[in-house]
Amino acid sequence: MAEIQINSLNKSFGKSRVIKNVSLCIKSRSFTVIVGPSGCGKSTLLRMIAGLEKIDSGEIKIAGKSVNDLPPKDRDIAMVFQSYALYPHMTVFNNMAFGLKLEKKSKIEIKERVKEAARILQIESLLDRKPKQLSGGQKQRVAIGRAITRNPKVFLFDEPLSNLDAALRVATRIELANLHDSMPDATMVYVTHDQVEAMTLANQIIVLSEGQIEQIGSPLELYEKPQNLFVAKFIGSPAMNIIPIEIFTKGINSFGKIGEKLKISLETNFNSSDMGREIYLGFRPENLILSKKDENSFSARVSFVESLGEYALVYASVEGSSSDHDIIAKVLGTPKISKGDQVSFQIQKGKMHLFDEEGKRYVNGKKQV
């Protein structure tokens, strides 16, 4: 049981505020991913949980106990670093045993626990090697092994896959997911800038931007109901299409217009007071369907097609507006479309996302709280 509770946490480096009044709860036994663009403060947040960075104000509790004044070693945590941070002069065995030796465990127990971790990570044959004789992937396994042997309540991962090549990254990602399954009692906190890692590993994602939490939720929640423009754009690849739209008619099925000619049904209820407001319409590339021209479709001119076999990415600009809006559509198969074509798109029913002027999500004409 190791819930991490963070209450109004603040941190500044000099004049720049890196973490701004962050409060959150990381559930026990969860795999929580903190994701955000570089410089958003996610690593700093993790290092504060680890105790490597001092807290300006606020409180961090691990398993109900305030750890503000505890040094890292007394927090019952282990951390895996992006650069592996292995001890270069020690063998793999000693790297993994270092923490246990400091805990003054018996030699037999150390040997057993290191062997067990090595077995889980399939690095038994590497135990006598030095780090410089290992490949990047092997080094990262040792780093993870070093964390496992200590059997902590909380595992902290700081972009552990960033230094690996693409293929290895995918393989290690799956192993990390399996690792969490095999250690159901451990709470894992994982920092990354890669939203694919976040989506595949997490059962809870925290999206961070400029030191503030944008949204906390399960991967699918974030994908299907982004609470604001930032999350909408950040989660999903290619990113969600966002175009400004003016509320045009009121009632159960309000229309919005882009420029003069183009009108789209917004599937939402707007009041007369909303008329003329400029809001944002978002839709994911895969929710666009090529369709015939009818009243719910809009036309666009294709500017580029990336055909990947399984699907094609169609880059197009929406017409009928004063300034063109570029959108991306993900079309399954190999559509017979080429540059310069005029095509009609429809947005799948129920797949629209509306955001107000400040970028907050609208549901049924009301701002989501």
Add this chain to the structure above:
Amino acid sequence: MSFFSLISTVIVGVLFFVIYFGLSNFILDLVCKFKSNSVALENSVRAIIFIAPAFLVLFMFILYPVFETVRLSFYDKFGREFVGWNNYLWALNDPNFRRSILNNLGWLLIVPTLSTFFGLVIANLTDKIWWGTIAKSIIFMPMAISFVGAGVIWKFIYDYRGTGDQQIGLLNAIVVSLGMEPQAWLTISIWNNLFLMAIMIWIQTGLALVIFSAALRGIPNETLEAARIDGASEFRIFWSIIIPFLERTILVIWTIITILVLKVFDIIYAMTNGEWQTEVLANLMYDWMFRGGGDSGRGSVLAFCIMIGVIPILVWNLYRHRQEQKNEI
């Protein structure tokens, strides 16, 4: 006028070498154009051409004197009559020689070890405080002082005036203010060697400190943090992570200071001139070679002994250097 002649000497010298390298290279190119035998041969000839001047200078000023020293060590004090092993036999039975060997061994054990130790510890400590840079500059400063200069400064520290007189030596001033008897520090046998070594340590700690400070920067912060999370205390991190990390640097500094200490001369010369059993090989050599009419035979024996002492360290250094290069490939 002398300034002008200096400039012209430099110009002539540089010109000579420009012409030498340019011309020999040009001739080699020309020869190879007509007789394109093998690239390997051409390369080795070119190497010889470029190394030759440096080798010549090395030979004249280092290799030749070595051979001449060895030769002289078998001749009498004027370098005229062959005396066989007599000079060596003399050295073996000379109490001053034995004393110097002992003292040199003491210097070798204590000075490099303590300088390296202090340098390492201070580098590590000054890294953690805001006034570390100031502290480092102050500790590094003695490096800028010549050994003789340092000797003069420390003469004032160890200075002794008779009891009842005003003590102008710093050490004695302290001792007297504590209510104890002033001492003639440099005459207290055995201990006085340590007092002399303190000067060398005072100077060389700065060198070790600066190099260690730079090397410390090379230790990735994340490795230290990983150790901290693993539960290591700061002392344990220093012992188990930092020292193994700096192993190469420690050896380099230790050898640099060891070689320097083997040749220690200036400090002894300026402070005690080998009196009160503080004699070391270099000072003894100087004594025999240039004082009281000079004895080139015995002086050469002593010079040769110093060289024999340095060689193993040099060879070991070269060997390590080769090993490291091999490892990097």
